Amino acid sequence: MPDKPIYVTQPSLAPLEEYVELLKGVWNSGILTHNGPLVQQLEKDLATKLGIQNFVAVTNGTIALQMAIKALELKGEIITTPFTWIATVSAIKWEGCTPVFCDIEPDTFNIDPTKIEELITENTVAIMPVHVFGNPCDVDAIDVIAKKHNLKVIYDAAHAIGSTYKGKSILEFGDISATSLHATKLLNTGEGGGCVTTNKELHEKLKRIRFFGHNEDKDVVEDGCNGKMTEIHAALGLANLKYYDAVLADRKYKYNLYKEKLQSVEGLGFQSLKIGKPNYSYFPVLFRSEQDLLSVDEHLKQNNVYPRRYFWPSVNTYKRILEYERKDVSEDIASRVLCLPLFYKEAVEDVLFIAELIRNTKL
Numbered sequence: 005m006p007d008k009p010i011y012v013t014q015p016s017l018a019p020l021e022e023y024v025e026l027l028k029g030v031w032n033s034g035i036l037t038h039n040g041p042l043v044q045q046l047e048k049d050l051a052t053k054l055g056i057q058n059f060v061a062v063t064n065g066t067i068a069l070q071m072a073i074k075a076l077e078l079k080g081e082i083i084t085t086p087f088t089w090i091a092t093v094s095a096i097k098w099e100g101c102t103p104v105f106c107d108i109e110p111d112t113f114n115i116d117p118t119k120i121e122e123l124i125t126e127n128t129v130a131i132m133p134v135h136v137f138g139n140p141c142d143v144d145a146i147d148v149i150a151k152k153h154n155l156k157v158i159y160d161a162a163h164a165i166g167s168t169y170k171g172k173s174i175l176e177f178g179d180i181s182a183t184s185l186h187a188t189k190l191l192n193t194g195e196g197g198g199c200v201t202t203n204k205e206l207h208e209k210l211k212r213i214r215f216f217g218h219n220e221d222k223d224v225v226e227d228g229c230n231g232k233m234t235e236i237h238a239a240l241g242l243a244n245l246k247y248y249d250a251v252l253a254d255r256k257y258k259y260n261l262y263k264e265k266l267q268s269v270e271g272l273g274f275q276s277l278k279i280g281k282p283n284y285s286y287f288p289v290l291f292r293s294e295q296d297l298l299s300v301d302e303h304l305k306q307n308n309v310y311p312r313r314y315f316w317p318s319v320n321t322y323k324r325i326l327e328y329e330r331k332d333v334s335e336d337i338a339s340r341v342l343c344l345p346l347f348y349k350e351a352v353e354d355v356l357f358i359a360e361l362i363r364n365t366k367l
């Protein structure tokens with residue numbers, strides 16, 4: 005048994021000295037925030053790394069979603085997925101819109117494009133799918149529906165830095181993508197996030213919204229908020245960005261190792277990766293029943309291993325903040341998915357140990 009607990013994830017962190025080196029510049033200049041040089045550098049370097057036109061760095065992924073809704077001036081119903089983190093839905097609600105849940109595909113865990121059209125009403129203004137666990141949605145099918153019904157598309161790409169489709173970053177699909185740079189993500193700034201759009205006007209507007217709605221003369225020209233990333237966070241992002249390729253390759257290796265060791269276990273299933281390339285940022289396992297999941301979860305915990313039930317329960321069942329409407333596939337998948345520990349510092353022996361524990365659990 006490992007002497008220290010193995011949690012579902014740990015932040016990927018650059019050597020401390022490299023972070024401190026960047027902080028020295030911050031201490032010398034005294035510039036802590038307000039679109040400082042490190043934020044600008046992070047935006048530029050990250051855009052180059054991902055091969056995208058631009059990146060608007062913000063305080064977290066939730067505010068990135070809210071800013072996207074604000075920038076597109078949406079008021080009405082937004083069709084989204086119930087198999088997600090609560091932030092997808094709280095962002096919609098905080099912007100005064102109404103979430104309408106579309107059920108998911110049982111294999112990819114992403115929104116089911118064949119079920120979107122039946123939910124469109126005269127009040128529908130947008131679709132907000134999630135690239136669940138970094139697995140790209142069927143962006144072509146979603147684009148066809150959006151164009152046909154004149155709807156905007158905001159991708160919740162919180163998990164999806166590093167995921168691609170047709171050789172292009174998944175962040176450049178839809179009108180705007182909102183991503184997260186939270187501690188638990190492939191690339192992190194502690195807390196952080198970003199908006200990505202290929203539309204230059206929207207890009208400028210997002211920058212103004214991030215900064216109280218100010219234009220360059222500090223006139224208020226938008227309904228803005230405070231979404232500014234600090235230099236301290238940007239420094240961490242820049243330090244970590246140097247290790248981005250190594251982290252991505254490491255996750256892919258461990259993902260494939262888990263798969264290799266677990267694929268012959270009867271009663272276990274995996275997320276289908278059908279469209280584009282994922283970033284291997286999570287390793288979700290699908291059990292035959294919730295009882296099987298609970299047995300494995302218990303066995304792992306007895307051995308100091310702590311996986312997580314992302315995303316359970318299905319968000320449509322949060323009755324305190326939403327009117328309940330059944331979503332059979334999402335509720336079923338949410339009850340049977342367990343994410344196994346997967347992170348840069350995880351020892352390969354620990355991956356093998358966890359896989360062995362699962363193989364040895366009586367299902």
Ligand code: T4K
Pocket residue numbers: 011012013014015064065066067088089091092134160162163183184185186187188196197312314
């Ligand atoms: N949309 C989607 C689809 C999302 O999944 C999320 C966030 C968002 C939007 C919103 O993005 P942000 O506003 O958060 O940028 C995490 C994160 O808080 C959240 O960012 C993430 N999704 C969600 C799926 O998971 P927890 O509940 O897993 O955090 P916690 O504290 O239980 O940490 C998990 C494990 O990670 C711990 O066992 C230990 C380790 N850990 C965690 C932190 C925070 C560390 O080692 N160091 C740390 O600093 O929420």
